[in-house]
Amino acid sequence: MTSTPDAHRSGFACFVGRPNAGKSTLMNDLVGSKVAITSSKPQTTRHAIRGIVHREDAQLIVVDTPGLHRPRTLLGERLNDLVHETWSEVDVIGFCVPADQKVGPGDRYIAEQLAKVARRTPVVGVVTKTDLVGKQQVAEQLLALQELMDFAELVPVSAVDDYQMNTLADLLVSQLPEGPQLYPDGELTDEPEETLVAEMIREAALEGVRDELPHSLAVTIEEMVPRDGRDDLVDVHAVVHVERQSQKSIVIGRGGERLREVGTTARKHIQALLGSKIYLDLHVKVTKDWQRDPRQLRKLGF
Template identity: 85%
Template sequence: MTSEDAHRSGFACFVGRPNAGKSTLTNRLVGTKVAITSSKPQTTRHAIRGIVHRPDAQLIIVDTPGLHRPRTLLGRRLNDLVYETWSEVDVVGLCVPADEKVGPGDRFIAEQLKKVARRTPVVGIVTKTDLVPKQQVAEQLLALQDVMDFAELIPVSAKDSFQVDELSDVLVSQMPEGPQLYPDGELTDEPESTLIAELIREAALEGVRDELPHSLAVTVEEMNPREGRDDLIDVHALIYVERSSQKAIVIGRGGERLREVGSQARRQIQALLGSKIYLDLHVKIAKDWQRDPKQLRKLGF
């Protein structure tokens, strides 16, 4: 086997401002939903790993939270998670959306990346190219080129799969030679309970006011097959908020909003588990949990 034919394996991570399209791109490359997506900033709170299987390579993509100026202890911990991930991967992709000008937030991240670029290649990725004309994509690539010295620059659209395979090639080319790190067919190493909690949070994020997303957290308290039924799984989960006014928003008038969240989450969880689900959802107040180290630990941060 020549060096060109050798099997490669390794880790890549996408970074960028909140809502730069990192999770959608991760899901498109993996071929299934492993990371939740939302138009709300700071949707991603864990480093979710998605596994791309190719005949010549295995690419593990780590989807990280958006790097931002933190206002809470949770925010600082999410940023720490991003920096920690950079130090452990083989290649970093800086995602900048095609429909927004390169701004101070992108430049701040690029400055941080320059510190790792000496030992870890950084690829510049212009995302969401389906939203703008080709000329604007070209201008964005030129603008991004001025931000730092990238190993490669590539425009992509996760929505219509434009250049997604090419991006996979670019990332794999930066990987070391090595064997498979995960078994065939495995698409993520996240526990099912984490993925389920994330799907519930995604459903709860839709249509809520801007101040609420940061205050939402979800834990799966219990998940068991129903006794005497092999076709039904009981899932008991808690949605945490910080104040009683937020609890009222999540529940909605006469519980209507919570039923909607449950129904949307149930469909996604059933698709994930391939089984019917009974979803029992309750909303609980954990006062100022984003600033409380003890509560953050309890909620998995």
């Protein structure tokens, strides 16, 4: 394909990697705004959320996908299907491996899966979280990554230090086809606001809870409407779904303290997103074994 050096490019990229490889943080940094939720818990991302990077020379749409893993539930299978579906639709893939963790079976599993698409979709190897280790370890990780598969490019980055993030953007853009803008200026995501609001509540609910909880949490927005007679206030009614009564107690906390913290944190992010005051009404509901129930999964949007 011949390309004109100063032609405008536009297209789609996605980051893949095992859970907690820093994919959502990279996306938020490139977009310059919080559009994907980040959490220290694996399997945090559940939807393919698109963030839009606007540049003079290009428009890069980054699709944030769940971490690829060997599935143990129907939800796990659906999340993996979502990842594979996304791979088949993007122009370039960034394979993320954190600098502070040895390349392991999870990375090899992803490399095997990626090798199937690498013939038609370029894959850029990205060593993330370089701020956590020394130069020597970054160099060793780049070599280890190189042995996994053939990459179009390799780049070490840190979203925390903003190290080489522009270089990463340049490498991704260089793999996009020439084309006009796909989204209007100023738009940062094409996700419905309700999806983003639900994700922000889920992120707040995930922080600080025990390890058994992350997969069991889902959030639905029952209603999101401007308050009658007030143009500066939006009423948000949301339900946090868990699978067991014991989990409900964890989310609510002693005397409702935990749930109030969740509400305060989520409200701050939602107000920044919507640009208006928020009244957030949160309820916790036991939706038994929803991860394994096709009917419940459909109801919860999977």
